[in-house]
Amino acid sequence: MSNVSANSEYVSYLDHHGKYKGIMSWIMATDHKRIALLYMYSIMTFFIIGVVLGIMMKLEMLTPGETIMKAKMYNSVFTLHGILMIFMVVIPGLSAVFGNFFLPIHIGAKDVSFPKLNRFSWWIFVVGSIMAVLSQVLKDGPPDTGWTFYAPYSTTTSSNVIMATAAAFVLGFSSILTGLNFIVTIHQLRAPGMKFFNMPLFPWALYATAWIQLLATPVIGITLLMLIAERAFHIGFFDPALGGDPLLFQHLFWIYSHPAVYVMMLPAMGVITEIIPTFCQRQIYGYKAVAVSSLAIAGVGFLVWGHHMYTSGMSDTARWFFSLLTFIVAVPSAIKVFNWITTMYKGSIDVKPPFLYALAFIFLFIIGGTTGLLLGSVATNVQVHDTAFVVAHFHYIIFGGMGFAFFAAIHYWLPKMYGRMYDFKMANIGLVINFIGFNLLYFPQFVIGIQGMPRRYFDYPAKFQPAQLVSSIGGFILVTGLIIMIYTLVKGARKGAPAPANPWRGSTLEWQIPSPPSVENFDEEPVIKENPYDYK
Amino acid sequence: MFSKASNFVYGVDSAFLIITGISVFFLVVLTALMIYFVIKYNRKNGKPAQQIKDNMALEITWIAIPMIIVLYMFYIGWKGFIPMRVVPEDAIEITAEGSMWKFKFEYPGNKIADTLVVPIDRSILINLKSVDVLHGFSVPAFRIKEDMVPNKPNYSWFTAGELGDYDIYCTVYCGLNHSNMLGVIRVVTQQEYDKWLLTLHEKLKDSPQGMKILEKNGCIACHSLDGSKVVGPSFKGIYGSKRKVSTSGSEREITVDDAYITKSIVDPGADVVVGYPAGLMQPYKSLSESDLKLINEYLKGLK
Structure with a gap:
């Protein structure tokens, strides 16, 4: 699978199995690149399960009333879809896969600071994932609380909430340890000559992300423990019947879960910031603004959680405060969009699949972001909160944003990771189908959300059916596109033509080393440019 | 162009239109710019990229x-x-009570x-309360939505401007039949309202204790x-009746x-009445023995 290199000492990380053979050479691997692939294979598996659950919901929504399943099952399906997709796919997603693979290379390092801790983080991830799967099959039945576990329903339902929350608790540690590892790596292992402002912008995004992972994740850990204690020992934190306060749960939950959205989005923005300069052969416009806006988003993002709770009976002062900050956090995201588009100006644009995915990302992200303004504004929030509008907004941000950025990243970096190239034509066909399917699936949800269709409804009034039908058809189209995309990528990684070291004429360090990289990344000391996006 | 269904439609819808208008403007302009750049500066045109300094x-x-x-x-x-x-x-005060899975309204x-x-x-003025878990009180046509939180009073209010029936939805997920937790607001003239009020029964001042327990635990949502x-199965006449049940399949x-x-x-x-899923x-394991006794007493009398 490796390329023949002029350097006789070169051994691809894919061929170098170290002390162990076969599957153990992967499970016991400490190489950041092998760990990245381990995360990718596990995350893709959960993603496919999550998509199957999504399609089951779309089938159920084809007609009002019972279509293919009963209400109890539907409630469990959307709960599991949320838990899988949020905690096991999009939160680890970009930073665990592409962060692990490219962060050390981007800063000229041989590995992360703590390779064994990195391996341990993946093991924890696997244990947490197994627990999440167990919560589905154990005696009390799959959890039916929604991924938000709102109390007091979650403290009183008979379903298997303890196992599901314990799974999320364990998964949190994987996230905390990865964040810690990345922060230390960026501080300690930058190659000589690489200052913070000489780093590419993907490490910048990961740096901001890592701080959120490290500081916010413990809050959800504590919250879930409190929930478990309440269920197991009847300690009244959240249930008013036991003297608790249900709003306390919502506050604690969103103190983590809102910043978690930035754990998903910041690396996505980082990926796009890498792809656009490469395919335009132009240095990124406003390097410092883009770098600092990542930190600004991470910082202000900590203080906006209350916009999930405008109608919860929270005080009016709190609603005012959270709405104001929510609008302010929109600005650094807008800055990034302006800088991306300006980077295309007077470039030499090569329209290849990764770049097309980046364009699709920007389009979907603008829709997702601006519909977020309608949710952040208190008056309009009252109309669309807890409706299908939120579902649409969230999927535009997380799937259209983080998901399409993940697809962009895999199309961009696959030749580097596997040393082989995929078929461009097939990749473009997959992209177009994905884009059409995505918009058909989620756009109608905006419309019926404005008309009042609540979210998490097993049944719905007949007037919403035409939009539900379009949405379901979009779902099937999207799945077709995903199948084509995954087939193209897998075929490319296994049997594609050997890829050169720098197929896209990129300027960052990963393109200066062979494809796939050797075990220690840099067999010679890397040359650090003052400007990472120097295309001259 | 705005409906007169309630006094809030104008404020909400004008905010909606302005924010949506600005958003669509940016979406169109930025998308058009992207497409224009991709065509104009395409590599196929053979022009090298120009490096542009930050401004x-x-x-x-x-x-x-x-x-x-945004401000x-x-x-x-x-x-x-x-x-x-x-x-x-001078608002008329009505209390809306949410329980799994229905709304109930208490008039003066x-x-x-x-x-x-x-x-x-x-x-x-609608005082909002819940007897069990979180519920939502949402009237899309009126542009109002507030949550019903157990043990924590909340409220909403409106002035309806058009006669007719409007949907109420529960918007906070509340378990099995969340999507059946629907209600209706009927806006009528003052005369009709006064007439209708006279037809309302007074709530039993002291409902039996067993009944209270059933209400509190949301039993009568399903029974x-x-x-x-x-x-x-309905509770009516259940006590003392003979039923076919399925015990571990037989x-x-x-x-x-x-x-x-x-x-x-x-x-x-353990023993499920045949014909019911x-x-x-x-399981309601937290009920005390005295509660269970009171429920049995009550059901005995419910012929």
Whole structure:
């Protein structure tokens, strides 16, 4: 699978199995690149399960009333879809896969600071994932609380909430340890000559992300423990019947879960910031603004959680405060969009699949972001909160944003990771189908959300059916596109033509080393440019 | 162009239109720019890329302008919202109570209704409360939505401006039949309202204690008191009757007595009445023995 290199000492990380053979050479691997692939294979598996659950919901929504399943099952399906997709796919997603693979290379390092801790983080991830799967099959039945576990329903339902929350608790540690590892790596292992402002912008995004992972994740850990204690020992934190306060749960939950959205989005923005300069052969416009806006988003993002709770009976002062900050956090995201588009100006644009995915990302992200303004504004929030509008907004941000950025990243970096190239034509066909399917699936949800269709409804009034039908058809189209995309990528990684070291004429360090990289990344000391996006 | 269904439609919809308008403008302009750049600066045209230096003034402009725009959006959103929290003093006060999975409305004079009937052009204050888990009180046509939180009073208010029936939805997920938790607001003239009020029954001042426990635990959402089949068997006449039940897959006939009722509450999956789905009801293990006794007493009397 490796390329023949002029350097006789070169051994691809894919061929170098170290002390162990076969599957153990992967499970016991400490190489950041092998760990990245381990995360990718596990995350893709959960993603496919999550998509199957999504399609089951779309089938159920084809007609009002019972279509293919009963209400109890539907409630469990959307709960599991949320838990899988949020905690096991999009939160680890970009930073665990592409962060692990490219962060050390981007800063000229041989590995992360703590390779064994990195391996341990993946093991924890696997244990947490197994627990999440167990919560589905154990005696009390799959959890039916929604991924938000709102109390007091979650403290009183008979379903298997303890196992599901314990799974999320364990998964949190994987996230905390990865964040810690990345922060230390960026501080300690930058190659000589690489200052913070000489780093590419993907490490910048990961740096901001890592701080959120490290500081916010413990809050959800504590919250879930409190929930478990309440269920197991009847300690009244959240249930008013036991003297608790249900709003306390919502506050604690969103103190983590809102910043978690930035754990998903910041690396996505980082990926796009890498792809656009490469395919335009132009240095990124406003390097410092883009770098600092990542930190600004991470910082202000900590203080906006209350916009999930405008109608919860929270005080009016709190609603005012959270709405104001929510609008302010929109600005650094807008800055990034302006800088991306300006980077295309007077470039030499090569329209290849990764770049097309980046364009699709920007389009979907603008829709997702601006519909977020309608949710952040208190008056309009009252109309669309807890409706299908939120579902649409969230999927535009997380799937259209983080998901399409993940697809962009895999199309961009696959030749580097596997040393082989995929078929461009097939990749473009997959992209177009994905884009059409995505918009058909989620756009109608905006419309019926404005008309009042609540979210998490097993049944719905007949007037919403035409939009539900379009949405379901979009779902099937999207799945077709995903199948084509995954087939193209897998075929490319296994049997594609050997890829050169720098197929896209990129300027960052990963393109200066062979494809796939050797075990220690840099067999010679890397040359650090003052400007990472120097295309001259 | 705005509906007159309630006094909040104008404030909410104008904020909606302005924010959506600005958003669509940016979406169209930015998308058009992207497409234009991709065509104009395509590599196929053979022109090399030009490196362009950052321009501080430009950077500051596109920080400042979005900042002004979002602060304006915040302002109109807040302006549209404030009136929702300021209730006129002459408002008619009605209490809406959410329980799994229905709304109930309590009118002055301790009267109870299933439909929220209100007079047109009068301010109506709705006190929101929940007896079990979180619920949402949402009337899309009126642009109002507030949550019903157990043990924590919340409220909403409106003045309806058009006659007719409007949907109420529960918007906070509340378990099995969340999507069946629907209600209706009927806006009528003042005369019709006054007439309708007279037809309302007064709530029993002291409902039996057993009944209170059933209400508190949301039992009657699934088990009716009037013989109608909802999710589970009706409570009416159940005590002392003979039922066919399925015990671990095999059918047998039992007589409903204290032991059977208690067991069905604590372990609902043990003996399921034939014709009803198993596994829907959760076990209620936290009920005390005296509570269970009171329930049995009450059901005995419910012929």
